[in-house]
Amino acid sequence: MRRESSTSFHLILRAQQNKVERGTSISVVIPTLDEAKDIVSLLATLAPVRAVGGEILVVDGDSPDGTAGLAAPYADQVLSAPRGRAVQMNAGAAAARGDLLVFLHADTRAPIDTLLRLPDLLARSGRSWGRFDVRIEGRHPLLPLVAWSMNQRSRLTGIATGDQTIFVDRALFEQVGGYPEIALMEDIALSRRLKRHSPPLRVRDRVVTSGRRWESKGVLRTILLMWRLRLAYALGVHPDRLSHVYGYRSRPD
Numbered sequence: 001m002r003r004e005s006s007t008s009f010h011l012i013l014r015a016q017q018n019k020v021e022r023g024t025s026i027s028v029v030i031p032t033l034d035e036a037k038d039i040v041s042l043l044a045t046l047a048p049v050r051a052v053g054g055e056i057l058v059v060d061g062d063s064p065d066g067t068a069g070l071a072a073p074y075a076d077q078v079l080s081a082p083r084g085r086a087v088q089m090n091a092g093a094a095a096a097r098g099d100l101l102v103f104l105h106a107d108t109r110a111p112i113d114t115l116l117r118l119p120d121l122l123a124r125s126g127r128s129w130g131r132f133d134v135r136i137e138g139r140h141p142l143l144p145l146v147a148w149s150m151n152q153r154s155r156l157t158g159i160a161t162g163d164q165t166i167f168v169d170r171a172l173f174e175q176v177g178g179y180p181e182i183a184l185m186e187d188i189a190l191s192r193r194l195k196r197h198s199p200p201l202r203v204r205d206r207v208v209t210s211g212r213r214w215e216s217k218g219v220l221r222t223i224l225l226m227w228r229l230r231l232a233y234a235l236g237v238h239p240d241r242l243s244h245v246y247g248y249r250s251r252p253d
Contacts (some may be wrong), residue, residue: 026054026118027098027170030075031088035106036065043074048112050076057096059088085162086179086186093170093178102167107210108134110165114205118167122201129168129194130201131160138211140219158199162187165207172197184229 028049032039039058046056055076060068061083072078081091089103100119104110110132114121122128133151136143150161160166166187176193179186194200214222 025098026052026100026102026115027093027096028054028056028102028104028115029089029092029096030056030058030104030106031061031085031092032058032063032067032071032106033061033083034063034065035067036063036070039067039071039106040074042106042109043071045109045112047074048116052116054098055096057092059092061088084181084183086181086183089186090178090181093173096170099170100167101170101173102165103162104165104207105162105209107212108163108165109208111205111207114203118203121203122167122169125201127198127201128172129166129198130203131164131166132203132205132207134161134164135206135208136163136211136214137208138215140211140215142219142223143211143214146214146219146223154200155202158195159188159191160200163207163209166190168194 026049028046030042035042043056043058049056056074057077057079058068058071058075059079059081060071061081068078068080077095079091079095081088093101100122102110102115102118114132118130122130131154134147136147150163154160154164172194176190176197178190180189182189191200211219
């Protein structure tokens with residue numbers, strides 16, 4: 001605990017020292033649904049973003065567990081939006097003030113030092129969007145293979161998933177129309193739009209995402225389900241139909 005606090009302190013101090021040198025502000029957009037258990041710890045890790053002049057926006061999908069209230073002291077804005085990641089992330093982007101939008105899932109932790117350097121990394125690469133490599137946290141021995149496959153597939157195709165924490169220049173995000181507001185595959189659809197402008201910047205430093213989705217439903221079963229959904233989407237099946245297979249929870253009336 002002391003070690004984590006010390007690390008966070010030094011990152012905040014470094015961010016404050018470099019604040020004047022950074023010309024591009026960062027807006028981290030976090031869509032949430034029933035994340036009361038972990039939202040405070042996630043936002044605490046992002047304190048250096050605020051120290052450097054960036055902002056944190058939590059966009060809640062009407063969580064009944066009090067996520068929004070818990071997030072309020074640790075975020076610059078806590079918004080409410082109709083349930084659905086695409087809708088929530090678009091709402092956050094519309095309210096954001098930063099030049100660089102970072103879309104972070106609530107069950108994912110980003111390497112903060114690298115996150116703070118994203119404007120510089122993009123400027124040097126000449127690209128306007130990108131994603132991180134990912135590691136999946138969990139006990140199942142297949143999870144490292146799942147993460148490796150995700151990273152390799154993304155490198156070969158230029159398509160990113162939300163688990164890899166997509167980041168994009170605001171002007172380009174607005175130019176392509178933001179996330180398509182579909183129930184599933186919004187990350188794939190956005191990547192396709194962005195890829196027309198340039199390949200993504202691949203940041204090798206890994207974000208760490210929770211393996212709870214795989215472990216709760218069974219790792220092999222979830223792998224097969226995701227392959228099935230991706231194939232169906234590639235063949236033209238509408239995401240609204242696929243969402244019922246996935247078990248997507250729509251907003252209650």
